[in-house]
Amino acid sequence: MQAEFTIAKSNVGHMDGSSVIGRFGNLMARVFGCWHAELSRPFSRNGRAYRKCLSCGAQRQFNVAKWQMQGTFFYQN
Ligand SMILES: [Zn+2]
Numbered sequence: 001m002q003a004e005f006t007i008a009k010s011n012v013g014h015m016d017g018s019s020v021i022g023r024f025g026n027l028m029a030r031v032f033g034c035w036h037a038e039l040s041r042p043f044s045r046n047g048r049a050y051r052k053c054l055s056c057g058a059q060r061q062f063n064v065a066k067w068q069m070q071g072t073f074f075y076q077n
Pocket of ligand 1: 034035036037053054055056057058
């Protein structure tokens with residue numbers, strides 16, 4: 001019983017303000033739309049290249065040969 005109480009208390013301690021605001025901002029970007037202004041560097045996955053929005057996490061395919069993005073943004077967890 002004492003151990004369960006200690007674990008629950010430590011979990012609450014991890015809910016610091018910055019992470020709550022970060023999750024909230026991510027949700028706001030998804031609900032109200034995002035300009036995808038800041039994108040990560042291209043990264044490859046399963047033989048294809050992608051770039052990821054640093055604000056909302058949306059991904060878009062990146063054509064390495066043409067060095068430009070193509071297709072539409074999509075979300076993948
Ligand atoms: Zn975005």
